[in-house]
Structures are given as C-alpha cells and as structure tokens.
Amino acid sequence: MQKSTQNDKVKHMQKKISIMQADIKRAEHAIQSLIHDRENLKSALASAIRKKEKLYKVVLEYKDTLEKLTKKSIELENQQDEVEIIKNEIGKVKQQLQRRDQHKETLYTRNKFLEQQLEEQDTESTLWKNLYKKRQCDNYKIDNNIGPIIEIFIQKVKSQDKFHRTFKKCSPCINAFRDLVVNKKYQEIIVILSKFSIEIMNYSEGSKGHRDSK
Structure with missing residues (x-):
C-alpha cells in the first residue's frame, strides 16, 4: 500500500x-x-x-x-512686358514717321503753290517769301521731332541685351541706325523697324511657347 x-x-x-x-x-x-x-x-x-x-x-x-518655375514664370511675364514696351516704342516711331510723310506731302503741295505765286508775283513780295520760309521752317521742325523719338527708342533697345542682339539682326549697329536718321533716310528706317517688329514677335512667341510647355 x-x-x-x-x-x-x-x-x-x-x-x-x-x-x-x-x-x-x-x-x-x-x-x-x-x-x-x-x-x-x-x-x-x-x-x-x-x-x-x-x-x-x-x-x-x-x-x-x-x-524655379515660379521665378521663370515671373521672368517670362517680365519679358512679355518688356516686349510690349519695345513694340509700343516701335509704334511711336512709325506713327511719327507716318505723320512726317503726311506733313511732307501737305507742305510739298503748299510750297509748290507758293513757288508758283513767287514766280507769278513780284519776287520781292515779302508776304509770299515769308510764307515760303515758314513752310520750309515747318518742314525742318517735323524732321527735328523725329530724332528725339528715335533716340528714346534706341535707349530702350540698348537697355536690354536680348533686344540689342535682336536689333543687330536688322541693322549692323546702333550708330549706323542713327546715321540713317541724320541723313533722313526714313524709308530705310521703316524697313529696319518692320524687320525688328517681326523679330520681336518671334521672340515673344518663342518665350510664350517655352512657358506653356512648362
């Protein structure tokens, strides 16, 4: 147990x-x-x-x-503003040249009339001579008004390297363009400005396309 x-x-x-x-x-x-x-x-x-x-x-x-994209976008917007400023300056110069042509045409017609009057009337007539001199003086003033406007345009172009480079595609240099003004070769000036307008538009479209692709 x-x-x-x-x-x-x-x-x-x-x-x-x-x-x-x-x-x-x-x-x-x-x-x-x-x-x-x-x-x-x-x-x-x-x-x-x-x-x-x-x-x-x-x-x-x-x-x-x-x-970076924001900065680039701001830069492109500023460039667009600068392009618009240059385009406005080109417009001002062209407008002044058009006014000059209109005034020239009017003055030419008036001067022709005055010359005829001087031939028909007494060549010693002070009234007709004074009128003729005044027309010639008006003609000179119109040409003088173009210079300052073009100079403002030139300074705007020179202030931006990109515009200065673009302008050189249309004219050899700034001084050569100034010489055209001094020599009153206004048709050549209009041709250069037209080329520059096209280049500026191409530049503007290129910048816009670059921004849109972003």
Whole structure:
C-alpha cells in the first residue's frame, strides 16, 4: 500500500515536471517570437525612417522646382512686358514717321503753290517769301521731332541685351541706325523697324511657347 502511494507520488511529480517543461517550452517559443517580432519591428522602423528621409528629399526637390518655375514664370511675364514696351516704342516711331510723310506731302503741295505765286508775283513780295520760309521752317521742325523719338527708342533697345542682339539682326549697329536718321533716310528706317517688329514677335512667341510647355 505504501509502495503504491510512492508510485502515485512519483507519477504525480513526473506529470508536474512534464507540465512545467511544456510551460517552459511555450515560454521559450513566446520569447523567440517576441525577439523575432522585435527584429521585424526594428526593420520596419528603419524602413519607415528611410522612406521618410526619401519623402523629405522629394518634398525639398519639389519645393525647389516649384520656386524655379515660379521665378521663370515671373521672368517670362517680365519679358512679355518688356516686349510690349519695345513694340509700343516701335509704334511711336512709325506713327511719327507716318505723320512726317503726311506733313511732307501737305507742305510739298503748299510750297509748290507758293513757288508758283513767287514766280507769278513780284519776287520781292515779302508776304509770299515769308510764307515760303515758314513752310520750309515747318518742314525742318517735323524732321527735328523725329530724332528725339528715335533716340528714346534706341535707349530702350540698348537697355536690354536680348533686344540689342535682336536689333543687330536688322541693322549692323546702333550708330549706323542713327546715321540713317541724320541723313533722313526714313524709308530705310521703316524697313529696319518692320524687320525688328517681326523679330520681336518671334521672340515673344518663342518665350510664350517655352512657358506653356512648362
């Protein structure tokens, strides 16, 4: 009876040991799982940090690109404004030359009439001579009015390298253009201004196309 009791105790202890061993194994597995999860977590965290750094870099690049595009857009808008200013100056010069031609035509007709009167009347007639001199003086004033307007136009062209370079495609140099004014070669001036207008329009369209492609 005592032996049976001892055997029962042994069996009970063995069972208890087995249970404890199983608990230990489960605990070991749980620890291994936690270690594995920890490594996975560290790896995921490192990956997240790398992605965050890449995202930050992309955001900085985007910001830099946006600033450059904004700056470029402003520059192009300013260029368009400058082109409009030059085109307006060209228009003013052409308008003045057209007025000159109209005045010239009118004065020519009047002078012809006065010359006829001088021939028909007494050549010493002060009235007719004074009228003739006045017409000639008016003619001189009209030519003088063109010079300052063209000089303003020249200064506007010289103030921008891009316009100066474009103008050289139409006229050898600024001084040569001034000589045309001095020598009153107005038809040649109109031809150069017309060429320059076309070049400016091409430049303007090119800048606009470049901006739109952005």
